[in-house]
Amino acid sequence: MSDTPSGDTVLEVRDLHTHFFLRRGVVKAVDGVSFSLKRGEVLGLVGESGCGKSLTALSLMRLLPKGGARTIKGEVLLGGENLLERTPAEMRAIRGRRLSMVLQDPQTSLNPVFTVGDQLREAIERRRKGASLAEIMKEAVAALRRVEIAAPEQRIGQYPHQMSGGMKQRVVGAIAISGEPEVLIADEPTTALDVTIQLQYLKLLKRLQAENGMAILFITHDFGVVGRMCDRVAVMYAGRIVECGPVKQIFEAPSHPYTRALIASVPKMTGTVGRLTTIEGQPPSLMDLPKGCRFASRCGLVEQRCLDAYPATVQVGEAHTADCWKVSPS
Amino acid sequence: MKRYIARRLMQGVALLFVVATIVFILGRLTGNPVDLMLPEDATAEDRANLTRALDLDGTLTDQFLIFAGKALHGDLGTSIRMKQPAVQVFFDRLPNTLALIPWALLLGMALGIPLGVVAALHRGSWLDRAAGTVAVLGIAMPSFWLGILLIFVFSVELGWLPSSRMGGPEHYVLPVITLGTFLVAGFMRITRSAMLEVMESEFVKLARIKGLSETTVIWKHCLRNALIPVLTLWGVFVSNLITGAIVTETVFAWPGIGRLTYEAVIFRDFPLLQAVIILKSILILGVNLGVDILYAYVDPRIRLP
Ligand SMILES: Nc1ncnc2c1ncn2[C@@H]1O[C@H](COP(=O)(O)OP(=O)(O)O)[C@@H](O)[C@H]1O
Ligand code: SF4
Ligand SMILES: [Mg+2]
Numbered sequence: 001m002s003d004t005p006s007g008d009t010v011l012e013v014r015d016l017h018t019h020f021f022l023r024r025g026v027v028k029a030v031d032g033v034s035f036s037l038k039r040g041e042v043l044g045l046v047g048e049s050g051c052g053k054s055l056t057a058l059s060l061m062r063l064l065p066k067g068g069a070r071t072i073k074g075e076v077l078l079g080g081e082n083l084l085e086r087t088p089a090e091m092r093a094i095r096g097r098r099l100s101m102v103l104q105d106p107q108t109s110l111n112p113v114f115t116v117g118d119q120l121r122e123a124i125e126r127r128r129k130g131a132s133l134a135e136i137m138k139e140a141v142a143a144l145r146r147v148e149i150a151a152p153e154q155r156i157g158q159y160p161h162q163m164s165g166g167m168k169q170r171v172v173g174a175i176a177i178s179g180e181p182e183v184l185i186a187d188e189p190t191t192a193l194d195v196t197i198q199l200q201y202l203k204l205l206k207r208l209q210a211e212n213g214m215a216i217l218f219i220t221h222d223f224g225v226v227g228r229m230c231d232r233v234a235v236m237y238a239g240r241i242v243e244c245g246p247v248k249q250i251f252e253a254p255s256h257p258y259t260r261a262l263i264a265s266v267p268k269m270t271g272t273v274g275r276l277t278t279i280e281g282q283p284p285s286l287m288d289l290p291k292g293c294r295f296a297s298r299c300g301l302v303e304q305r306c307l308d309a310y311p312a313t314v315q316v317g318e319a320h321t322a323d324c325w326k327v328s329p330s
Numbered sequence: 331m332k333r334y335i336a337r338r339l340m341q342g343v344a345l346l347f348v349v350a351t352i353v354f355i356l357g358r359l360t361g362n363p364v365d366l367m368l369p370e371d372a373t374a375e376d377r378a379n380l381t382r383a384l385d386l387d388g389t390l391t392d393q394f395l396i397f398a399g400k401a402l403h404g405d406l407g408t409s410i411r412m413k414q415p416a417v418q419v420f421f422d423r424l425p426n427t428l429a430l431i432p433w434a435l436l437l438g439m440a441l442g443i444p445l446g447v448v449a450a451l452h453r454g455s456w457l458d459r460a461a462g463t464v465a466v467l468g469i470a471m472p473s474f475w476l477g478i479l480l481i482f483v484f485s486v487e488l489g490w491l492p493s494s495r496m497g498g499p500e501h502y503v504l505p506v507i508t509l510g511t512f513l514v515a516g517f518m519r520i521t522r523s524a525m526l527e528v529m530e531s532e533f534v535k536l537a538r539i540k541g542l543s544e545t546t547v548i549w550k551h552c553l554r555n556a557l558i559p560v561l562t563l564w565g566v567f568v569s570n571l572i573t574g575a576i577v578t579e580t581v582f583a584w585p586g587i588g589r590l591t592y593e594a595v596i597f598r599d600f601p602l603l604q605a606v607i608i609l610k611s612i613l614i615l616g617v618n619l620g621v622d623i624l625y626a627y628v629d630p631r632i633r634l635p
Contacts, residue, residue: 109533
């Protein structure tokens with residue numbers, strides 16, 4: 001990856017490594033990930049389930065799951081400062097206010113025993129220190145209205161179980177952006193939703209993004225969604241980003257054989273929402289990665305050098321890169 | 331909610347009927363109480379009088395109908411030893427037991443819940459193991475042994491606290507510790523396992539994403555959810571205290587319904603024992619209904635039909 005940081009780069013991730021250190025071995029779930037995000041940009045992070053997308057996101061948030069996960073190498077530069085060097089207290093000040101996240105499953109993302117208003121209030125309070133409860137609740141109502149929830153005055157007093165999945169996910173969205181973050185990570189925010197609700201949610205996310213100019217790291221396993229959401233896309237495979245570039249270029253001329261397979265497996269790009277059908281074969285075990293190209297075991301173009309060494313990153317076009325021996329530079 | 335309560339009440343009445351029937355049958359099965367109660371040299375006339383007084387004349391069906399009829403009117407017989415209606419004796423003593431229960435519960439929770447949270451936060455560390463050991467000790471220690479130990483140390487040796495009978499606040503200390511110790515372990519264990527489960531939730535992750543402090547995340551978001559299973563223990567614990575107070579109240583000569591049960595057995599006060607069992611059952615049913623209603627209140631997801 002050779003993204004040069006420019007003035008409007010808000011987030012830059014360099015050579016990020018997050019591994020699980022287990023008794024039976026080391027799971028290299030994130031193993032050298034680099035990308036950057038400009039102000040107001042939507043970057044898609046696409047890849048099959050288990051390739052390390054969520055763990056990349058949680059590494060940025062510094063909220064790794066319990067049980068041996070550690071970020072051992074790399075930099076996460078938010079506005080130039082390395083988050084990996086921040087203290088826990090400094091990270092808490094950053095979370096929600098500068099860097100925020102929407103989780104995958106709306107059914108479990110909200111605390112079942114507190115009202116929606118209470119959970120929104122906690123987030124808004126951080127930005128409005130010293131404001132009266134009435135003021136904050138007014139803002140909470142406005143926040144719900146902004147995510148297109150009807151009758152927000154009533155909803156504010158309700159518990160999560162009284163809402164539909166789509167509505168809950170919009171509440172989670174409202175909570176996540178209530179601190180007006182510079183960067184929002186959306187980790188498969190629509191995977192758990194019905195198809196029609198998915199589209200509504202994506203539109204909403206687009207609109208919110210346009211309104212306050214935040215950058216979004218949009219994680220999905222669904223290439224169909226990428227076309228409608230993202231400006232650029234990074235394709236992840238077995239812990240690494242194998243291709244990255246503008247959405248249009250990647251759709252029109254994908255370079256990496258894995259990207260091509262992914263795009264081919266989307267039923268129809270003009271259709272509503274495509275589902276990723278499986279590509280033949282299995283990705284390699286993250287505990288026992290090959291020394292050469294990680295896609296080699298499933299690639300039709302594989303040759304000896306692919307097995308011998310990991311391919312160098314090739315500049316395919318302007319701001320378009322791919323890690324593949326068979327791709328020639330532009 | 332009203333319908334739920336009505337249904338539960340009806341279930342309670344049915345259960346009570348079963349309990350009363352069992353008590354009635356057991357009373358007849360375990361031999362003639364008259365023989366047990368009278369001295370060896372009692373006259374035939376004494377026997378006949380007592381048999382009549384206990385409603386033990388007539389066929390079994392007749393006896394049951396009389397027993398049930400009287401029970402419905404709140405008459406569960408007369409205590410032989412105290413020569414008073416058994417119901418009245420029970421309700422005279424009940425407040426003394428009820429005076430202990432909240433404190434024992436409070437002690438159990440005040441120690442058990444924070445211990446459980448700490449154990450969960452430091453899962454697998456020495457703190458977790460230490461808390462677990464305390465918990466096991468609390469359960470393994472028999473109440474009579476702990477009670478006697480406490481009396482020995484604090485009443486006999488140090489002379490700080492009274493060892494028996496009701497009285498000022500100082501009289502409560504040792505019985506409450508004895509009762510509460512047993513509960514610490516239960517509260518600790520359920521809090522620990524509930525916390526461990528809740529801490530893995532996605533909503534806890536979202537709470538952290540919001541940038542909330544660890545204190546808020548653990549003691550508000552996690553604990554409030556973990557308290558739901560803790561609350562279900564209340565019903566069990568209060569029931570345990572109502573029945574389990576027998577040993578503690580006996581050790582401390584505490585004039586509650588636990589000691590009353592003991593006395594009824596020791597003095598072969600057959601009608602009193604019958605009444606105590608039935609009234610305790612009513613109490614336990616009531617407590618459990620109350621806890622279930624509270625449960626529905628704490629967990630908003632439960633909307634009772
Ligand atoms: N708690 C865990 N312990 C061990 N390995 C884990 C754990 N969670 C995730 N992993 C590993 O990390 C990899 C990446 O997981 P994840 O980031 O959730 O994938 P994605 O979000 O792309 O589906 C998985 O393939 C899995 O093997
Ligand atoms: S480097 Fe070789 S094996 Fe890997 S994707 Fe390219 S052609 Fe396939
Ligand atoms: Mg994931």
